[in-house]
Amino acid sequence: MQPVDRTPPPGDSADGQADLSAESSAPREPESVYLGRQPIIDRKGALHAYELLFRDSPDNRARIFDDVQATAHVVARTVGEIGLSAVLGDHRGFVNMNRDLLFDDIVHIMPPERFVLEILETVTFDARLFKRCEQLRAAGFQFALDDVVALTEPLHEALPYVDYVKIDFLAADRAHIPELAATLKRHGKTLIAEKIETHQDFDEASKLGFDLFQGYFFARPQVLVTRRSNPSRTALLRLLGVLSGEPGIAELEAELKLNPNVVVQLLRLANSSAFKLARPVSSLREAIAATGTRQISRWTQLLLYADGRHLPWRSDPLVQLVGTRARFMELAARVMQPSNEEFADAAFMTGIFSLVHVVVDLPPVEIIQLLKLSREICDAIVEGSGPLGALLRISQAAERGDAPELDSSTGSNAGFAVLTPVVLAELQFEAATWFGAHRVE
Template identity: 30%
Template sequence: MFAYVARQPIFNVARETYAYEILFRNSEQNCFPDISPDEATSRILTATHLSFGLEEITGDKLAYINFHRDTLINHFPTSLDPTKVVIEIVETVEVDDALVNACKHICSLGYSLALDDYNADKKWQALMPFISIIKFDVREMKQERISELVPELKRSNIRLVAEKVETYEEFKRFRDMGFDYFQGYFLARPEIFRHRQLQASKLAMLELLTASAEMELDFDKVEGIIERDTSLTYLLLRFINNPLFNKRNRITSLRHALNYMGEVEVKKFIALLALSNLSEGQPDELLQMSQVRAKYCELISLALREHDNPPTGFLTGLLSLLDAMMEQPMEDLLEKIPVDEKVKAALCGEQNLLKDCLQLVTFFEAAHWVGIKSFALKYNLKQKLLHRYYIESLKWACAMHASARSKS
């Protein structure tokens, strides 16, 4: 059976990725079933036993997974490694002796249990001895009520997750309130009232990014940029030597890379390298999200027989969070980079094919299954293919991240 999956990052107070919430559906037919989405999530997890490999989706991070009543009572979470998962108990479950005993048993085996969308209902009291994490939907519960509940929960050594944090101001507010973790899109919203100063190395990287966006790669220009900063040579080769793509030969020069990998692949690596340097000082998740988006938009573009050079889908996804990384408006940044007009239009919000591809990957980030289905119908692509490409993109981004960390 094929598993449909989406992941949503959970951050710590340092805005580092601490975990991912993993969401599943089970087929094209009932990707949007007439049952509780949380129940569908736990059913497909049980059916597939995560046969695609949980670590392929989360890397070295924890996985938060929703479980419904039946799967908890039948102890299905115990088929997973307790050091790699957090068991989320969804807010719709009925609490009775059977559920309490099941949670007690699961907790005794070393699993961390979390309450999702906590509403302070008295029914949860019976489960509190086994709960180590509580998640608040900050869009559903008033902030005043949340602030009343936090002190008591913190005294009980319960860690708190704020869900649906949409702005940086909200992140700071709930961080100061005592929350430990945060889930939402606040990282991708730039603070455009302040601009990051572009230092010499940043300017060089922006020039490199510009060169990679041109129709034909000028290797003389690229080498001239790299010669101004010898560390760029090492950084470039570090990414090009990624074992996911180059398993036999070691790339020793830019010219060698061109001959071995081809101009299109080299340009993608140059763009990726430049963006990773430009995002320095920002949370790693922004770059990882950009990598996933880049690979996914590339795969979808190819499925739609878009073979532009440079690969416009890859570049669209890769640059889609540049405004958040640089804390400047996207329109201002794109004036400095001569990217393809279709790429620029998509990144500035104009509707076109690339914009649709970019929107599709954000549907996965939000587990917006209806949006995914609509895209599939619009472009006559199978939903199964769209989900498979997303998993491939997650694996690619995880491999890139692991390679960079091992060589840093």
């Protein structure tokens, strides 16, 4: 639920963090970042969870032009820049998710036991999405359906995959809410009455058996503010280059020390509940060992892509495709050469960096110099040559659904003959869903 075009004064900060402020009169600082949160309470009035909301100023308005960018900011600010403990305390956070985001790597920056994925009312359900929900539920995530106003066939089909259902008290026909609530209760769902604005609304929802409540009657969204962590583009690219080369802890530690903002966020990430450590991490070396280079690399990519002021997310699916493209290429490389792990790793890195130059608006050659990529990867990205270049073309053709190009690319070399249409279809599906089974290694 995103309250739009309302300008309530933010509530006072209740989390005791010295660097957080909710003063609406404070001047907007260009080096500050903002995050909205609205309480979700239980029948006794106790705090149950927060809904986390995108904010780009202390004005407490939702000015959203891109759902993906907005959620990227919410996740980056909650997990890294402000920190889970400061934002959520011991409670869960509800985060809005559109269809693309449910298949995106952003999901796996969030510790599943701390977040509920709130599926927007605009999402269309189908077999592929249901499969994705099953995978994410197996990974520990819970789901909520947002802005439900009536019983529909798609709602019935989605119920087995969700834990919470949020009923919009402003938009729903009040005469139909009792039947809607009773039906959902019979299916064992936790009911949230959202947009509760009066005591009468709360009393009615309570009598109908709603479990949780959210709305202006209880609390307006609070705006948290902290100073922006904004690593430079060049520093992030250089760090990605180091990460791509399987660095030792000493080498990675030295490079990270050149990125103090990343270090702060990495320590917060390592100390989050995602890693279930016996004691808090207190040193950079411990954070590296606890988190692992793969998760550090993904976090660095998120920082690179989520900086909306300087490195904006595109409205086209370039950023969203990079993870699945890289995984698709890695899987295809393993099918072609099952015992050649080096080839699979190079294929993955080719996919990852094939889109970075578009996102950061730098020439490919300049990117390659910063990243110190191998000649084979460079040739694949810049010239489309070599086996990696052919794999990149196959990946691009698969994304477009270009069957003639796929036939041409796989038939031009005997080594690609194993990539039959059936195999390619399986690889596409696995590449789109592999993040659901991700664990830090």
